[in-house]
Amino acid sequence: MTDLLAIGTRKGLWLARSEDGRRSWTLDGPHLLSQEVAAVSIDTRRASPRVLAGVQYGHWGPSVTWSDDLGGSWHETDSGAIRFPADTGAALGRVWQLRPDTAARPDVVWAGCEPQSLWRSTDGGCSFTLVRGLWDHPHRPTWEPGAGGGAVHTVLPDPDTGRVTVAMSTGGVYVSDDGATGWRPHNRGISAVFLPEPPEYGQCVHKVAADAGDPRRMYAQNHFGVFRTDDGGASWISIADGLPADFGFPVAASPSTPGTAWVVPLVADVQRVPPDGRLRVHRTRDAGSSWTEVGEGLPDGSWTAVLRDAFCTDDHERTGLYLGTRDGCVYASADEGDTFTTVAEHLPDVLVVRAARLP
Amino acid sequence: MQLVLPGSLADLAGGVRELDVEPAGATVAGLLDALAARHPVLERRIRDEAGALRRFVNVYVDGEDVRWQGGPATPLRDGAVVQVLPSVAGG
Numbered sequence: 420m421t422d423l424l425a426i427g428t429r430k431g432l433w434l435a436r437s438e439d440g441r442r443s444w445t446l447d448g449p450h451l452l453s454q455e456v457a458a459v460s461i462d463t464r465r466a467s468p469r470v471l472a473g474v475q476y477g478h479w480g481p482s483v484t485w486s487d488d489l490g491g492s493w494h495e496t497d498s499g500a501i502r503f504p505a506d507t508g509a510a511l512g513r514v515w516q517l518r519p520d521t522a523a524r525p526d527v528v529w530a531g532c533e534p535q536s537l538w539r540s541t542d543g544g545c546s547f548t549l550v551r552g553l554w555d556h557p558h559r560p561t562w563e564p565g566a567g568g569g570a571v572h573t574v575l576p577d578p579d580t581g582r583v584t585v586a587m588s589t590g591g592v593y594v595s596d597d598g599a600t601g602w603r604p605h606n607r608g609i610s611a612v613f614l615p616e617p618p619e620y621g622q623c624v625h626k627v628a629a630d631a632g633d634p635r636r637m638y639a640q641n642h643f644g645v646f647r648t649d650d651g652g653a654s655w656i657s658i659a660d661g662l663p664a665d666f667g668f669p670v671a672a673s674p675s676t677p678g679t680a681w682v683v684p685l686v687a688d689v690q691r692v693p694p695d696g697r698l699r700v701h702r703t704r705d706a707g708s709s710w711t712e713v714g715e716g717l718p719d720g721s722w723t724a725v726l727r728d729a730f731c732t733d734d735h736e737r738t739g740l741y742l743g744t745r746d747g748c749v750y751a752s753a754d755e756g757d758t759f760t761t762v763a764e765h766l767p768d769v770l771v772v773r774a775a776r777l778p
Numbered sequence: 779m780q781l782v783l784p785g786s787l788a789d790l791a792g793g794v795r796e797l798d799v800e801p802a803g804a805t806v807a808g809l810l811d812a813l814a815a816r817h818p819v820l821e822r823r824i825r826d827e828a829g830a831l832r833r834f835v836n837v838y839v840d841g842e843d844v845r846w847q848g849g850p851a852t853p854l855r856d857g858a859v860v861q862v863l864p865s866v867a868g869g
Contacts (some may be wrong), residue, residue: 432844477834477864478825478832478864478865478867479786479787479823479824479835479864480822480826480832480836482822495819496823497818497819498818499818499822499827502827503827503828505827505828509828510826510828511826511827512828715783731823743803753786
């Protein structure tokens with residue numbers, strides 16, 4: 420069995436493989452050299468695993484490309500996989516998220532994009548359709564872009580129902596209970612320190628992850644604040660006590676162990692570096708009631724940052740964690756964050772990591 | 779009309795840097811419409827789906843930057859030479 424780690428950077432994509440149970444990694448790349456790869460997914464629902472990448476061809480604009488032979492060849496739809504309909508007057512700015520749906524929906528892939536928009540593919544990511552219900556939402560004209568741009572960056576399809584949860588910076592969390600037609604803001608309890616009053620929407624939610632035990636339990640890393648909901652986003656409570664900083668970009672939840680999640684705190688707002696320059700992961704085993712610093716093997720003297728999608732899990736029984744930094748380092752843990760080994764150094768800024776087991 | 783491409787786009791034009799294109803209308807937009815029918819991926823590298831030239835792509839008609847003329851609506855004379863160049867940007 421092969422463990423595959425896809426590493427999207429500001430200047431290309433690398434693929435790392437482990438054949439020894441995630442103890443050592445071999446780096447393959449660069450693929451797509453000079454192209455920004457801000458979104459990547461490894462779709463293992465297909466006969467041949469598909470690496471799907473959201474790329475920015477430097478001067479030449481954004482697109483979606485895929486490889487069904489692990490980087491041997493790349494393809495894109497002639498007319499573009501993601502094209503705004505003419506009546507919108509909009510144009511794709513950047514692909515921020517590519518999210519394969521469940522195995523029960525084998526050809527469905529979701530894309531979150533800039534400008535703030537959600538897209539759905541039913542052909543494995545070759546072509547996407549704009550989700551009109553969110554695009555036409557009366558709130559959309561008032562969603563402001565964060566510093567990185569205004570985008571849907573998180574898409575969480577419920578495995579058992581037609582519910583879909585998205586998050587955007589800014590805008591906050593929105594939920595559809597009818598298969599992505601109607602959308603309601605779900606931000607009660609999430610603070611927004613840059614606004615005078617807690618708003619119904621407009622929060623700068625950086626990332627949301629769903630708990631293994633119940634998809635209605637979710638964790639949110641916010642622009643200041645870490646939160647949990649137990650009711651599908653209807654209400655959120657702070658779970659930041661015990662963390663050295665409540666700012667950060669990613670949050671990841673175990674796909675197998677309920678109550679287990681990880682964040683990577685950064686000192687903010689201006690600095691956005693690990694506390695005291697010590698890059699560490701903080702883990703909860705009790706859904707955020709308490710946190711423990713872990714990460715033996717992660718560096719001290721690390722004045723970098725981990726972006727929202729540069730942190731992910733795998734689906735091993737003992738969850739693996741993968742973390743990439745803006746200074747081009749990638750670390751892997753096979754023991755739920757207790758210890759990390761170095762996968763890569765001196766890459767361009769790491770924007771996204773995604774892991775999968777291949778047969 | 780003659781379309782002149784930078785080397786970085788030649789692969790998308792079948793390996794050549796010069797294409798003869800008969801525009802659908804006598805404008806830059808018309809030329810790109812005709813290009814889209816033959817080389818759709820190449821056309822998408824030059825302008826977005828809303829019809830705007832990409833921010834860091836410069837298009838010259840007979841040596842003049844269309845941004846200071848009519849943009850995509852810039853007219854083309856018979857035999858015009860349209861050159862695509864990437865601007866200085868990035869890092």
